[in-house]
Amino acid sequence: MNNIIDQNIKNRLMLALDVDTIDEAKELVDLLNPYFGTFKVGLQLFCQNGIEIIKYIKEKNSNFFMDVKLHDIANTIERASYNIVKNGASFFNVHAFGSIEMMKSAKKGALIAARDFNLDIPKILAVTVLTSIDEKILNNELMIKAHSSDLVLQLALNAKIAGLDGVVASANEIKLIKKELGDDFIVLTPGIRPKFSINDEQKRTATPKKAFCDGADYIVLGRAITKANDKIEAIKKVYSEIQGEND
Numbered sequence: 001m002n003n004i005i006d007q008n009i010k011n012r013l014m015l016a017l018d019v020d021t022i023d024e025a026k027e028l029v030d031l032l033n034p035y036f037g038t039f040k041v042g043l044q045l046f047c048q049n050g051i052e053i054i055k056y057i058k059e060k061n062s063n064f065f066m067d068v069k070l071h072d073i074a075n076t077i078e079r080a081s082y083n084i085v086k087n088g089a090s091f092f093n094v095h096a097f098g099s100i101e102m103m104k105s106a107k108k109g110a111l112i113a114a115r116d117f118n119l120d121i122p123k124i125l126a127v128t129v130l131t132s133i134d135e136k137i138l139n140n141e142l143m144i145k146a147h148s149s150d151l152v153l154q155l156a157l158n159a160k161i162a163g164l165d166g167v168v169a170s171a172n173e174i175k176l177i178k179k180e181l182g183d184d185f186i187v188l189t190p191g192i193r194p195k196f197s198i199n200d201e202q203k204r205t206a207t208p209k210k211a212f213c214d215g216a217d218y219i220v221l222g223r224a225i226t227k228a229n230d231k232i233e234a235i236k237k238v239y240s241e242i243q244g245e246n247d
């Protein structure tokens, strides 16, 4: 790979800051800021050092995705969304299971905060069915008698009706969601495994290139980079894979 970072790729790459301490998180931000458009702050880090890390990411002129998967009554969601946006998130997510009304409240809170603080309106994404919930759990434990893919699609449609920007979806679902809900409806895909790192337990994975070719707008990289011995070499390989001819 040449030394010029492809901005189009960078803007679509997110790094999952799945670490326990602020020092580890800051180190990852410092090292990998040139390669990732957005840092994903999930519950693990947020519950330890949430506000500190998001302030740090903003100071470094980068973006953060608040991956806190909100699910509560509409009024609480509106207020939580307001505060997330006030803190400068570029993306955040809610559970589509919370209902169309709840998702509309998230949007409302976000719009009011963006207006009050003169900030960009972040992208709000819905989580449909967690990849850890299989059909057996759906049918037997949760008593939801639906096929996973039908449910994913229905929840994604609800998110669109509520005015959200898109969904978090596994690699398996990208094409279906794009086909049914349109190209403008954002799909963000985690569970990404670059070619050099395919060896672990994750199901429903795809390489970065395959996810983009299938239509993902954004992809989340985690351990493939954060656990690599040489993280810069690892992310450079990801860029090469994406830019390369073959999948």
Ligand code: C5P
Pocket (backbone or CB within 6 Å): 016, 018, 042, 131, 132, 170, 190, 191, 192, 202, 220, 221, 222, 223, 224
């Ligand atoms: O597995 P990896 O370390 O690449 O995961 C990166 C991020 O993607 C993690 O923060 C994880 O919570 C998220 N993820 C997800 N849904 C999946 C797989 C991973 O949200 N199906």
